[in-house]
Amino acid sequence: MNPNIRINGKRLRESLETMAKIGGTPNGGVQRLALSDEDKTARDLLCKWLKEIDCEVFYDEMGNIFGKRAGTKPELTPIMSGSHGDSQPKGGRFDGILGVMGALEVLRTLHENKVELLRPVMLVQWTNEEGSRFSPAMVSSGVWSGALTKEWAYSRTDRDGKTQGAEIERIGYKGKLxxxxxxxxxxYELHIEQGPMLEKKGMTIGAPKGILCLHWYDIYLKGAANQVGPTPMEGRNDALVAASEMILKVNELPAKMGGNMVATVGEIQCMPNSRNIIPDDVHFTVDIRSWDDELAIKAWEDLLNDFKAISEKRGTPMKHEITWRVEHAPFNRKMVDRVISNAKAFNYPVMEWVSGAGHDASYMNQVAPTAMVFVPSIGGRSHVECEDTKWEDCEAGANVLLHSIMQSANEVE
Amino acid sequence: MNPNIRINGKRLRESLETMAKIGGTPNGGVQRLALSDEDKTARDLLCKWLKEIDCEVFYDEMGNIFGKRAGTKPELTPIMSGSHGDSQPKGGRFDGILGVMGALEVLRTLHENKVELLRPVMLVQWTNEEGSRFSPAMVSSGVWSGALTKEWAYSRTDRDGKTQGAEIERIGYKGKLxxxxxxxxxxYELHIEQGPMLEKKGMTIGAPKGILCLHWYDIYLKGAANQVGPTPMEGRNDALVAASEMILKVNELPAKMGGNMVATVGEIQCMPNSRNIIPDDVHFTVDIRSWDDELAIKAWEDLLNDFKAISEKRGTPMKHEITWRVEHAPFNRKMVDRVISNAKAFNYPVMEWVSGAGHDASYMNQVAPTAMVFVPSIGGRSHVECEDTKWEDCEAGANVLLHSIMQSANEVE
Known part of the structure; x- marks a missing residue:
């Protein structure tokens, strides 16, 4: 490769800063919910920018936007790269949009350098990756990959009862394709890490070897609701006390099992949730992730034994559901190695890593050879207004993306 | 005393069963929320019954209903007895209404036996003791005792925005008094225990020596919200994990401190409460009750030290509020002893006990010599549709109430 061909870091920064103004919040974050007016404004700008560099621009029936640069051998299948343009409510300036602006910067660089590549290169911006206005997340890459149906995705409603299908149409991005x-x-998808590891290890680039397995569980505990005053401690059946003991077990699980694993309780509901009544109905969630699917299953079995013992001891009968289990997904090894070697060619400190979160790349990985390029998140913070990444790291990520795309685009097979 | 004068257990049961039909639920409970149409129907019936036995019936500006039986010395201050007629949503058939029907049964017994007493005897039914439609609880005995203002009580709204004042008027019970x-x-107030102790000890009557102190606290924890997948366990600031450790400390507190004490976390809120985001904002309540105010304060101080250590260790800064502190309230010793000796005269197994819950008697205790008569709650259950008390225990409670009232009513001083 020729490291003299580089993207324009200043231009990339300006694109990101312009996008950050669309839905920008007073605290320096971004609120650009999927299919909102802000999303439309950002989409219009993206399409304008793509047309300026002679890309063919079109969108499909889910509102996924494509910008296609021709290759010299149009019969060859394309390289795709992108991410999503929507944000979390009070989210950050990098999550998603960096991958779109990074791909745009690659196309601009190819355009101004008149680089000829065998294969077409296509930018893609996926509709509603965050899932915060219409659940679930990654919905449109899910439909594109065939994992979800369009009809179901259309029928998903937001808090005001508006459907996703109607909102795609309202903002003018329901295509016929x-x-x-x-x-x-x-x-290829360029993305911020959304965790603290690259920064901690002093890395500029992370090359995730794949996405961790994801196991979701739901726990339901029954207690006996009674007035707290007249009910002695002995003989109580307090569902919240039982849940608390279980939550600590979840937190201790990764250390107990060893290996690379995270385990979290993010959600809890307590009924009747009145300060003077003993809780009799508690629901909480468990999220376990690991590169090692078997270890994650073993951890759950261990946890379930602990839960059963606690439920027995506290007199709070338990039900559980195995809500969702997705196996760990290795990315294309050759492409992961390409990301690593391109980073090395630029002398960027690079490490192989894993993706703990799901991305549009998770669904793409089911239908195409896939890899990601991670850049550090300052303090590991994401989905918050203070989400931040150094401009030179954005530039580095886009350079690695550029050369990885160029190499893939010149492969005949 | 003459234990040959007894209330009519069959009539008391019929009164209770008739009242239980007003707002009766399919599962055998009662839903008769304060100032609802059901409350009005029950009030109308109560007034009718009081008039049938020649009581003077009137109600005040909070809708508290009084039924006055004349004494032979009208210049002497009256004996009062009663409780509340409203229920919890999906509540039981005894909570509150037993004290009203018990007092009615006493008046009926005095009436049919033409018993002459020096002092007037007044039944009182307090408006909105439960506080479940309009908070707070015990509001009208609170206004009557001077602890709360009428204007504030009037302004309290239900979920539909209706004010308590307007609803008292709507059902036709806003008096001029x-x-x-x-x-x-x-x-005197006859009430179900709402706890399991009388049943456990094989008692028919409980004579609470007073009401436990009541200390309420609110705890607020800050964590760092991050995506769970990319955020290693080490270095997390998980506010729910910190809260769970604290909730277990609350549960262990009474055993640790010794003495008669209960400590409960009944309410928790977790934000953003999303299964794949580390909780960064958790609020929970602490309720501590004891006969020994000092021990309860010491327990809080001990707990707060534990909380601070947990907050420090987990990196989840904490704020706390001392929300409400009410000292323990001893009832009138002579009257408590009278309840005990009357129970003994009937050969009812009796024990001195405490009231862990607040009652209208709590506010009455601030302005008049007060005592309560407890009867057992089967399984200690209350505020639920399966709330139950044996009919013979209701009868026993009303007999003790009758003779206690008779004795007080013949005291010249």
């Missing part, structure tokens, strides 16, 4: 995957040679 | 305490010689 079916949302259905086509043969793709490679998919 | 000021809601203000008058000199009272004694107040």
């Amino acid at each position: 079916p949302c259905k995957n086509w043969p793709t040679h490679a998919y | 000021p809601c203000k305490n008058w000199p009272t010689h004694a107040y």
